[in-house]
Amino acid sequence: MHTADLATSQVRLTPDIRREQLIEATIKAIAEHGLSRVTLGKLGAEVGLSAGMINFHFENKQALLTATLKALADQYSTACEAAVAGHEDDPVAALLGLIEASFDTRICTPERVAVWYAFWSESRARAEYMAICGRSDAAFYEEVHQLIEQVAQKANSTIDVRAASLGLTGIVDALWQDVVIERETFDYSDAIATCQAYLKNLFPNLENLPGTVVDADENADDLPRTLPAWAYCSDTFFQRELERIHLPAWQVVCHQNDIPEPGDYKTFEAFGERAFVLRGGDGTLRAFNNVCPHRAHQVLQGDTGNCPGLIRCPYHAWGFDHAGELKAIAAQKTFPPFDNGKFGLKPLEIEVYAGFIFIRFRPGGPSLVDRFGPYENELAPYRFADMVPAGPIHEEEIAADWKNIWDNYLEDYHFPTGHPDLFALMSMDYVREPDDVTRTVKLHHHMRDKAKGGWSCERYARILPTHEHLPAEQRRSWRYYFAYPSFAFDVYPEVMDFFQIIPLTPGRSRLRFGSYGLASPSRAAIACRYLSGRINMRVHREDCALVTSVQKGLESSAYDRGLLGTKEIAVAALHRWVCADLPEADKQHPPTQ
Numbered sequence: 001m002h003t004a005d006l007a008t009s010q011v012r013l014t015p016d017i018r019r020e021q022l023i024e025a026t027i028k029a030i031a032e033h034g035l036s037r038v039t040l041g042k043l044g045a046e047v048g049l050s051a052g053m054i055n056f057h058f059e060n061k062q063a064l065l066t067a068t069l070k071a072l073a074d075q076y077s078t079a080c081e082a083a084v085a086g087h088e089d090d091p092v093a094a095l096l097g098l099i100e101a102s103f104d105t106r107i108c109t110p111e112r113v114a115v116w117y118a119f120w121s122e123s124r125a126r127a128e129y130m131a132i133c134g135r136s137d138a139a140f141y142e143e144v145h146q147l148i149e150q151v152a153q154k155a156n157s158t159i160d161v162r163a164a165s166l167g168l169t170g171i172v173d174a175l176w177q178d179v180v181i182e183r184e185t186f187d188y189s190d191a192i193a194t195c196q197a198y199l200k201n202l203f204p205n206l207e208n209l210p211g212t213v214v215d216a217d218e219n220a221d222d223l224p225r226t227l228p229a230w231a232y233c234s235d236t237f238f239q240r241e242l243e244r245i246h247l248p249a250w251q252v253v254c255h256q257n258d259i260p261e262p263g264d265y266k267t268f269e270a271f272g273e274r275a276f277v278l279r280g281g282d283g284t285l286r287a288f289n290n291v292c293p294h295r296a297h298q299v300l301q302g303d304t305g306n307c308p309g310l311i312r313c314p315y316h317a318w319g320f321d322h323a324g325e326l327k328a329i330a331a332q333k334t335f336p337p338f339d340n341g342k343f344g345l346k347p348l349e350i351e352v353y354a355g356f357i358f359i360r361f362r363p364g365g366p367s368l369v370d371r372f373g374p375y376e377n378e379l380a381p382y383r384f385a386d387m388v389p390a391g392p393i394h395e396e397e398i399a400a401d402w403k404n405i406w407d408n409y410l411e412d413y414h415f416p417t418g419h420p421d422l423f424a425l426m427s428m429d430y431v432r433e434p435d436d437v438t439r440t441v442k443l444h445h446h447m448r449d450k451a452k453g454g455w456s457c458e459r460y461a462r463i464l465p466t467h468e469h470l471p472a473e474q475r476r477s478w479r480y481y482f483a484y485p486s487f488a489f490d491v492y493p494e495v496m497d498f499f500q501i502i503p504l505t506p507g508r509s510r511l512r513f514g515s516y517g518l519a520s521p522s523r524a525a526i527a528c529r530y531l532s533g534r535i536n537m538r539v540h541r542e543d544c545a546l547v548t549s550v551q552k553g554l555e556s557s558a559y560d561r562g563l564l565g566t567k568e569i570a571v572a573a574l575h576r577w578v579c580a581d582l583p584e585a586d587k588q589h590p591p592t593q
Contacts, residue, residue: 019067019455026068031111035118038065069119069132074452076107077136078424082416084143085428086567091150098144099195102172103188110183113176141169148202155203164202171198226562227575230590232401232554237582237590238506242271245485245581248362252487252498253277255516256285256355257388263308263322265300266357270502270510273361275348276300278311280322287350287359293326293343294318303393311345320345355385356498368483371438375481381470382491387516390495390529394513400547402485402503403578404554405511408547409499410441410482410570418546419539424453425461426478434573441570444479456538460531465524467493482570484577490536494521494528507551 029038038061083097102108119128145165152159175191231237254266254277265278267290274290276299292299297315300307310319310327319328324345329335351358353368372379398405408414412430415423426445433442451461467475475493482488487500500512517529553559564572579586 022064023068023071026064027072027111027115030065030068030118031114035065066128066132069115069128072107072112072115073133073136074424075420076101077139078416078420078452079104079107080140080143081428082420082423084147085416085423086413086565091147091154095144095147095151095199096196098140098147099172099192102195103175103191105188108176108179108188110180110186113179117177117180141165144168151199151203155205157203159202168195168198171195224564224572226407226564226571227403227578227585228561228588228590229554229559231578231585232404232551233506234590235506236592237585238503240582240584240591241503241578245578246271246503247273248360248365249486250351250358250360250368250483251502252500252512252514253287253357253359254393254514255387255389256352256357256385257516258304258393258514259285259357261306263306264304265307266304267300267302268359271361274298275359275361277350277357277359278307278322281308282322284322285350285352285357286322286324287348287357288324288345289348291346292316292318293345299345354379355387366438371440371483372481374435374438374440375442378471378474378479379481379489379491381474382496383469383518384489384496384516386518387496388519390515390517395510397504397508397510398544398548399508400544400551401507401554402501402509403574404547404551405501405509405543406482406485406574407571408543408550409480409488410443410574411568412443412445413565413567414546419542421453421457421535422539424448425451425457425535430567432567432570434570436573436576439484439577441482441484441573442479443482443570444477447476447478456531456534460528460535463524463531464493464528465522467525484574492532494525495532507555 026038079101080098083101084094087094087097116133119133145161148164148168149161151157152161152164171194175194178191179186251268251270253268253275258264259266259277259279262279262281262283265276267274267276269275269290275287276290277285277287278300279285288299290299291297292313292315294313294316297313299311299313299320301314310321311324312319312328317328317330318326321327324347326340326343329340348359348361349363351368353372358368410432412432415426415430425447427448430445431443435441447461447464451457464476470493477493479491480488481491486502487498490497490499495515495517497513497515502510502512504510515529515533517525521529575585584591
């Protein structure tokens, strides 16, 4: 990058991104020059900043060096936690996961490993190393010790567990030294195989070491399987979904405080239907098909607006009052006499729940009050109805089927690898509670006592204020309430949003997000809204990459049906509800017509 480009980029980069850039530059500088020879001048030349600007972000050089080591330690610690997550009952798999995490090529690079040893080898920095990394080093050994002890019990082995644990951690450390020495020629696969061979020597009779491959076809009828791949791709099946699942479903349009004044309206389109909700002059909220009964033109234009008097169609100027009654006809004498009451706007079913306005294009089915009844006590303290918009409603299209997106949303199994920052912020205790009666799912997790992850995660955890209106259990908890098939409330202490998926075609969907919070938030709450928004935008980008990749796999010839584990019980519930509405979804082959 040229100097002029660097000057321009300084304006665009946010402080946390600049901090990450400086940490990466520091890693490179320590690996190249050694710890004691790193200067702010060398770092400034690398990233195009003056020493004064670097001090602005980190106060001084020592603070930057400390932050760099801490970033590496947190990255490795998070990777190790992710490696054992989900393997509580399989110590062998957990051990193998720890080994693979130790030689993850995103973590175990010559430059990054050189930083570890630079701090360890320099006497003046060793105390700092122990303060930052000593606890994680001890935690790694303790985890290895516990897992080897469990494997030994499983294998009826009498080995010295302490000696075996020290041996494995010593092999990992020795191989890390080889990473620095051999650099580009280091063989990561061979390093993993060496550690696996050590475990085989300890436990020669353990059959599933380093792992056995389960035949997915064996006893297939007894396995918890996903929907077949064709259900995410079939045009015929998609049309049936629209008719029997989506048109009768409640769709969130906006919050009542998005249209607070008489005459305010919000338009909405989905499934080939057009609608709008409007606050009448009497304050009543009503919903109508956004189709003129004269010649089918769209009556109200744009995304939002205000019509204080008549609702007037722009095609031929027919006018309707706020109750939808036809009140004015241009050139009325050119028409034969007819009953105006038969040519009013067609009303739609509407429900306002917790301040949010919902409509559905086909009547029938339970109300939202009934469906969210099990959660009423825990939702009430957030005061959704009192909230005001925290930003405009955002929409985007994505190349993924609606079920594929909800499959991803409804499970945390992918968090350790798919969302490392979110995983570092939140504890591993994730609550999954599908309800077959209401066809809803509650999910939630609590923040770690000491959050890790990137700058946004750490700052969010540190400055999150105590929201006194919330019960203690909910003050540091992120909660999600999904209502099949269309939307979810994502609820945080400082803000909430709705997340909606509108199917467009098989394999393509439109996403809608709207954020809301209580009026007059504190400065800390405003900052937390910004930070949680940054965290969730990163999660969103990661999820988009995941589900678009999955969609391509579903459309390929290589995939038929998948297998679900206990962390995916909410996914299984979603598939159960789809099959209840459309029994053909559980068939091996798609419908032909």
